[in-house]
Amino acid sequence: MMKLKQLVFWTIGAMLVAISAMPSAKAQTALEIVITEGQDSARPIAIVPFQFRGEGESPYNFAEIVAADLRRSGRFGPVSNNQLPARPGKDADVRDYAAWARLGVEAMLVGEVTPLSGGRYQVTYELIDPLRGQITGGSAQALVDGQLVDSNDHIIEGRTSVVGEGQFRQYAHRISDVVYEALTGERGAFLTRIAYIYVDFDLDNPYHLMVADYDGYNERVLLRSPEPLMSPTWSPDGNKLAYVSFENGRPEIFIQDIYTTGREKLTSFQGINGSPAWSPDGTKMAMVLSKDGAPNIYVMDIASRRLEQITDHWRIDTEPSWTPDGKSLTFTSERGGRAQVYRVDLSSKQIRRVTFEGEANLGGVVTPDGNGLVVVHRANGRFHIARQDFPSGNLMVLTETSLDESPSVAPNGSMIIYSTTYRDKQVLALVSMDGRFRARLPSRDGEVKAPAWSPFL
Amino acid sequence: MQLSKLVKAMVVAIPVLALAACSSAPDDTSSTTADGTTTTGQDRRGVETGAADRVLSPEEQRQQRFAELRQEYIIYFDFDTSEVRGEFAELLAAHADYLVRNPSARVVIEGHTDERGTPEYNIALGERRAQATADYLRNLGVSSSQMTTVSYGEEKPLARGSNERAWSQNRRAVLVY
Numbered sequence: 001m002m003k004l005k006q007l008v009f010w011t012i013g014a015m016l017v018a019i020s021a022m023p024s025a026k027a028q029t030a031l032e033i034v035i036t037e038g039q040d041s042a043r044p045i046a047i048v049p050f051q052f053r054g055e056g057e058s059p060y061n062f063a064e065i066v067a068a069d070l071r072r073s074g075r076f077g078p079v080s081n082n083q084l085p086a087r088p089g090k091d092a093d094v095r096d097y098a099a100w101a102r103l104g105v106e107a108m109l110v111g112e113v114t115p116l117s118g119g120r121y122q123v124t125y126e127l128i129d130p131l132r133g134q135i136t137g138g139s140a141q142a143l144v145d146g147q148l149v150d151s152n153d154h155i156i157e158g159r160t161s162v163v164g165e166g167q168f169r170q171y172a173h174r175i176s177d178v179v180y181e182a183l184t185g186e187r188g189a190f191l192t193r194i195a196y197i198y199v200d201f202d203l204d205n206p207y208h209l210m211v212a213d214y215d216g217y218n219e220r221v222l223l224r225s226p227e228p229l230m231s232p233t234w235s236p237d238g239n240k241l242a243y244v245s246f247e248n249g250r251p252e253i254f255i256q257d258i259y260t261t262g263r264e265k266l267t268s269f270q271g272i273n274g275s276p277a278w279s280p281d282g283t284k285m286a287m288v289l290s291k292d293g294a295p296n297i298y299v300m301d302i303a304s305r306r307l308e309q310i311t312d313h314w315r316i317d318t319e320p321s322w323t324p325d326g327k328s329l330t331f332t333s334e335r336g337g338r339a340q341v342y343r344v345d346l347s348s349k350q351i352r353r354v355t356f357e358g359e360a361n362l363g364g365v366v367t368p369d370g371n372g373l374v375v376v377h378r379a380n381g382r383f384h385i386a387r388q389d390f391p392s393g394n395l396m397v398l399t400e401t402s403l404d405e406s407p408s409v410a411p412n413g414s415m416i417i418y419s420t421t422y423r424d425k426q427v428l429a430l431v432s433m434d435g436r437f438r439a440r441l442p443s444r445d446g447e448v449k450a451p452a453w454s455p456f457l
Numbered sequence: 458m459q460l461s462k463l464v465k466a467m468v469v470a471i472p473v474l475a476l477a478a479c480s481s482a483p484d485d486t487s488s489t490t491a492d493g494t495t496t497t498g499q500d501r502r503g504v505e506t507g508a509a510d511r512v513l514s515p516e517e518q519r520q521q522r523f524a525e526l527r528q529e530y531i532i533y534f535d536f537d538t539s540e541v542r543g544e545f546a547e548l549l550a551a552h553a554d555y556l557v558r559n560p561s562a563r564v565v566i567e568g569h570t571d572e573r574g575t576p577e578y579n580i581a582l583g584e585r586r587a588q589a590t591a592d593y594l595r596n597l598g599v600s601s602s603q604m605t606t607v608s609y610g611e612e613k614p615l616a617r618g619s620n621e622r623a624w625s626q627n628r629r630a631v632l633v634y
Contacts, residue, residue: 201617228612230576249565250607251580272584272608275577288577295581316581332578339578363575376575383573403619405575421572421619450576 032216033072033430037438042077044104045070045183049081050111050125051089058113059121059165065172066109066179069190072215072430073180073414074437079103091126091155097133105130107156107183109175119165127157127179157182169217189412190214193454195222195232195241196428200446209243211258214410214453216441222258231450235278238457242266242276242285253287255302267300277320277329286310286320286329297331299346310344311351323366330354330364330373341375355388357395363405367433368413376405385418385431398435408453409433417441419449526551530632532590533625536571539585541593549590552632553597560600566590567631568608569615571624576610583608590630 047067052058070076085099089112094100100108111125132154139150157178163171170191177188198208205224209232212219223229227246234241235255242255251273256263267273271290278285285300289307297310297320311317315334322329328345335342341355341364355361360378367374370390377386377397385399385407401420408417413433420429422440426447430439441448513521530552532545541549556562568587570579587606595601616623 228609230580230610230612246607246609246612271606272580274580288581290581290584295584316578316585318581319575319577332575339574362578378574403572424618426572 033439033441035071035437035439037436041074041436042071043075043106043183045076045078045179046084046100046103046105046108047078048084048087048089048108048110050113050123051087052113053089054113054115059115060113060168060172062111062113062123062125062168062172062175063109065169066176068215069173069176069188070179072439073188073190074432075180075184075414079105090124091128091133091138091152091158094128094130094133094138097130097138097154100128100130101134103130107179109179111175116162121163121165122160123163123171124160125158125175126155127182129154129156169213173213186414187412187456189410189414189453189456191457192411193238193457194408194417194428195234195243195452195454196448197229197232197450198443198446198448199426202446209241209256211241222256222261223263231275232452233276233278234452234454236280236282236455238455241452242278244274244276253285266302266305271295275319277322279322280324280326286322288318288320297329297344299329310346310349319363321365324368324370330366332362332364341373355395356393357388358386361386361388363407365407365409367409368411372433374407374409374416376407385416387433387435396435398431398433399429399438401429401440404429406450408451410453411456417451417453419451522547523551523554527555530634531629534586534628534630536624536628537574537582539568539582539589541589549593550597553594553599556594556599556603557597560603562634563603563605565633566594566604566606567613567633568606568610569613569627569629569631570611571627572611572614572619573624574611576612579610580608581610583610586628586630590632 047063047070049061049063050058067078070078083103086095088094088110090110108128108130109125110128111123114122116122136154138154139152159178161171173190176190180188192214193211194214195209195211198210199206205226207225207227207229208221209223209229210219211222222241225245225247230244232241232243239259240255240257242253244251245254252268253266253273253276254263255266266285267287269289269291272288272295275288276285283302285302287298287300288295289298294314294316296312296317299308299310300306310329311331313333313335317331317333319332320329328343330341330343332339333342336353339360339362340353341361342351343354344351354364354373355375358377358379361375363376365374372390373388375386375388377384377395382402383404384397385404386395386397388395401422403421404418406419416431416433418429419426422442426449427443428441428448428451430441431437526548529548532541532548556564566587568583568585570583574582584606587608591604591606594604614627615629616626
C-alpha cells in the first residue's frame with residue numbers, strides 16, 4: 001500500500017480522483033493502528049452509513065472514517081452496522097426514535113451525499129439525540145421571544161457542505177471533529193498530523209523524516225539521509241518542522257517547510273545542537289547546546305538568531321519544552337543526581353524541581369491546558385509514560401509497554417503518542433490521557449520513533 | 458616498525474598458505490599427475506632456510522603490542538555511566554602513543570549509548586562518553602587539537618535487539634581515524 005500511496009502522491013488529477021473514489025477502501029497504511037485496550041469504557045454511538053442520492057455507489061464511505069476516528073479517540077464505541085435498526089439519511093427519515101434509544105447510544109449520526117456538477121458533492125449530516133427525539137417525537141415547541149415556535153432540540157448538530165472529490169477524507173475527519181466536540185465539549189484532533197523518524201537499516205539512506213495524517217494515512221517522506229535524523233518538532237502554525245540532522249557528520253538543527261521543501265540550517269555550534277522546541281508564538285526556538293562544555297538550555301530568536309542562555313550547570317540539562325503561556329520551560333536535568341524534570345521561569349531564570357517520584361523522570365511535556373506534565377518515568381529500571389498533575393503532584397503511570405520514550409501530546413490534550421519497543425522493534429503507540437485507551441501503530445518494516453503531534457491544522 | 462610489518466605479512470601469509478593447501482582437494486584435477494600423486498607449489502625440493510626470533514628491545518615489544526592493540530578502536534561502558542573502564546587502559550594508551558608520535562594524525566571520537574532512556578538524554582550521555590575518552594587521551598599527552606568528539610546517542614546501534622547483550626555492545630566510544 002506504500003506503493004499505492006506513492007502513486008497517489010505522484011499522479012495528477014484524474015488518477016488521484018480514481019483512487020480516492022474507491023468505495024470504502026480498507027487501505028492499509030504503513031502505520032496501521034491496532035487498538036490494544038480500552039474499548040469497554042467507550043460510550044456507544046451509532047454512525048449510520050450515509051445515504052447516496054445519486055446513481056450507483058456512493059463515491060466515499062464517510063461514516064466508516066468517522067466511526068474509525070471516534071473509536072480511536074478512546075471515548076466512543078460505534079455500534080456495528082448490522083445492529084442498526086434502520087438506515088435513515090436524515091432526521092426526517094427517522095421513524096422510531098425508541099428503536100435507536102434501545103440500542104443504548106447517546107447519539108446517532110446520519111447523512112446524505114448528493115452529486116453536483118463538476119465532481120463536487122453536497123454532504124449533509126445531522127447528529128441526533130434519540131432519547132430526546134423519543135420524548136418530543138421529533139418536534140418540540142419552545143418559547144422564543146415570547147412566541148411558541150417549533151424546535152428540533154433533539155438535533156444536536158446539523159451541517160451541509162459542498163465537497164470536492166479530493167477532499168473526502170479530510171471532510172470525514174472534519175465531521176469527526178464536529179461530532180466529538182458536540183458530545184464532549186472538547187475540540188477534536190482528527191484533522192492533525194504526526195511527524196516522525198522512520199529508520200530502515202537495510203536501505204542506503206536508512207533515516208527518513210516523515211509526515212502522515214494522525215491515523216497514518218497520506219504518509220510522505222520529507223527527507224532521506226544516510227546519517228541520523230532526530231527530534232522533529234512542529235512550528236505552531238503547522239507549516240514547518242525543526243529537526244536535528246547528522247548529514248554533515250555532526251548534529252545540526254534545521255528548519256524545513258513541509259509544503260515547499262525549503263530548508264535552512266538554524267544552528268551548527270560545536271558539540272550538541274539538539275532537542276529543538278518552538279515557542280508557542282513561533283518566534284523562538286528552545287534548544288540544547290554544549291558549545292561551552294556541558295549541555296545547557298538556550299533560547300534563540302529565530303529571526304535575529306540572537307541566543308540567550310537559560311541554564312548553566314555542569315551536569316546534563318536537556319529536553320526543553322514550553323509551557324503553553326510561553327513564559328517558562330520544563331527541562332530534564334541531572335543536577336540533583338538522577339535525571340528529573342525542572343521548570344525555569346524565562347524572565348527570572350528561577351529554577352525549581354517538578355518531579356520527585358521514581359528513579360528518574362525525563363522528556364517532560366506540559367499538557368495544552370497547562371494542568372499536567374507528561375513524562376517518561378523510570379521505576380525499577382523500566383521506562384513508562386506517566387502523567388503528573390499540577391498542582392497536586394500526583395503521578396499516574398499510563399502505559400505498560402516497554403522502553404517508552406518521546407511522548408507528544410495531541411493539541412486537544414486527549415491523547416499521547418509515544419515511541420515504544422514491540423517485538424524488538426521501535427514502534428509508535430497511543431495512550432489516552434487517563435491511560436484507559438491504548439493502541440499500537442506497528443510499521444510494516446523498519447523502526448519508527450520520535451513522534452511529534454502537530455498543532456490543530 | 459619493520460618487524461610489525463613482518464608480523465602483519467605473516468598474518469596475511471598464513472591463511473593464504475592454508476588456502477593453498479585447501480586447493481589440492483580431489484576435484485582439483487589440473488595438479489594431479491598420472492600416478493595420482495599431488496604436486497603443489499610447496500612441494501619443492503631443495504634447501505630450506507630458517508630464521509631465529511630476533512630479540513626485541515622493550516620499546517620494540519611495546520610498539521608491537523600497541524600496534525596489535527590499535528586494531529581495536531572501540532571501548533565499552535557500563536549502563537548510564539561515562540567512566541572509562543580499567544580494562545581499556547592499555548588500548549587507550551596504544552592509541553595515545555600513536556597520536557603523540559604522529560601530531561598530524563586526527564581522530565574523531567564517537568559516543569554511543571544503548572536504547573534505554575530518552576534519545577535526547579542519550580545524546581548528552583553519548584557526548585559525555587566521547588569526552589571522557591578524549592579526556593583520558595589528553596591525560597596521556599594527546600593534544601586537544603587532534604581530537605574531535607561527536608555523540609550519536611542511541612541513533613547508530615552496533616547490535617540490534619532489546620537485551621543486555623545488544624545493549625552492552627552499543628554503550629561504546631569509537632575512535633575513527
